[in-house]
Amino acid sequence: MYRNIYVESEVLRYHRVKEILARYTDASVVTCDRYTEIFNLKSQDFRLQKKQPALILARKHRGYIQQAPAGYGVGGDHNFYFSTMMNCLYDCRYCFLQGMYRSANHVVFVNYEDFSSALLKTAARFEKDEQVWFFSGYDCDSLALEPVLSMADFFIETVSSSQNVWLELRTKSTQIRSLLKRTPLPNIVTAFSFTPTAISEQIEHQVPGVEKRLAAMLRLQEQGWSVGLRFDPLIYSHNFREQYQDLFNLLFLSLNPDLIHSISIGVFRLPKDFYKQLERLYPDDSFIAQPFNSRNGQVSYPLNIELEMKSWCYKQIQEHIEKNKIFFAEISVPDSIPATSISLKSELDVRNVN
Amino acid sequence: MNHSVNLIVALKAEAQPLIEFFELKALPVDETISIFANHEVTLALAGMGKSAAAHAVQCVKNTNQGCVNAWLNIGIAGHGEFDVGQGFLANRIVDQTTMKTWYPQFVFQPVCRTGTLMTVDKVETDYSDPVGYDMEASGFYSAAVNCSTIELVHTYKIVSDNPRNSVAKVTRSKIDNLIKSKLSEIRCTIDSLKKLTAEVATRNSSDELLHQFLQRWRFSVTQQIQLKSFLCKTNVLKIDIDVESNEFMSCRNGKSALKVVERTVETHWRN
């Protein structure tokens, strides 16, 4: 799939790099000093690059583990995230990565071992009875490139012997083989994101269909893995109730509720600057063209629509799942919260991917 | 929006077969170099060397103002490994003097090989590395990426000399033959770039409606940007805007017309 691969000379000899390159014998391989020479250039066109992204294999030198924004979690005591990859195979029109990076090329930091030691070191700072969560799939999809990168496989191994260290693999992919070949672990949650079929087909380009993702979830559950559901971002349409009702029915009537670890809900939202960048890249796109509102430096639906969607979806979901498994990833606490709405957490988390 | 693929060529012998093939006509422009063009391709005869190539880019940019431009440096090159007659697109350009490096980005499938191109100040006769050697690419590239997004800037070279075929034997007619032998590769590369520029141009096109607004009212620069963005949204969301309607007829200035457009777009949520 990759026709152009850039490799930092420093990682050229890594076994992992050799394995990846062996899969792309027809690709043109170019060595560079630092990935930033390619990735960080000013005058790049994300949309053009999305046609044929290059793969960049690099080494990360610091900042392996980051504190997750407040309220990002799904019930844990401490939340962190890590990104061994920047950018994604898929092309969701609402994705914040389009606004955050100038380049659509896929950067993979191949020194997983450094991430892994930093992760364990971070976890060791806390008591054994505290849940420490690590979220992958912040700047990429956690599983989409698993057959090539074996990233999930590696980090599952990392946390496999720690009881209080939790790993969330957030994804829209169906590449679950590295999980299926293992005995299920209670501290791994594979969290799948969904929008209703009609919306997904319109704005989640190249993403496996809703039914396929559900089939992957069912296989994981059958084997005993716990899964998560992420309705984030919620996407508005005039008939959003019918669309989401169909989606919820499909998911909740198929999945085993006992093996659903958590559900999170959040409306579409982007930092203003990211949204402006999307307007520049996709002026001809009907999703981006919508007259969104701007609040607290973020662009989202008008407040009435945001609240209506959240409270309606919450009501529907709680008919299937216990309330304590439902979480909100929110942009703002509006001045007046309708009585129907539950206590919304105030936070400025902007990342709504997967 | 108009778009053009601009060819920057150092030598007359390299330019002539291209001028003939693309049926380019000399432009009567007030520039220090000769520029030829048809409706889709512009060619500048730059002269030799990095600064000449950079200067040519600037001249073409001045000529094609307001246009989405792709840039292709075409010419002959020495090579430490490739056979004479081999065409290649640079996937890495290194300036031998400064050791500054650029990485051209391919969002299309190249029709030929790709490889490193080293820009040198004096003709290379040692061919010490298995790379291409030319005298323009780094000057061309660094200037062109200031005028366009990097996916639209490329360098195509045809090997004229290598360790087995001395540069001293490269004649005018040999250059002519080399270029002619690769016209189909050049054509394909130009076509790929043309498609990309057309895509970017369509994306940024402003329509007739904008023109009507600008004719009727005065807008500040900021207001024009906002207007363009709102009109673009009405177009994509298929919202009708009629400048002859009563609402617009009563607008005394650009600001109030802009307000009406904004209101119209916002009603989208209620429909």
Ligand code: SF4
């Ligand atoms: S939203 Fe998630 S799946 Fe979609 S493109 Fe972004 S990272 Fe990939």
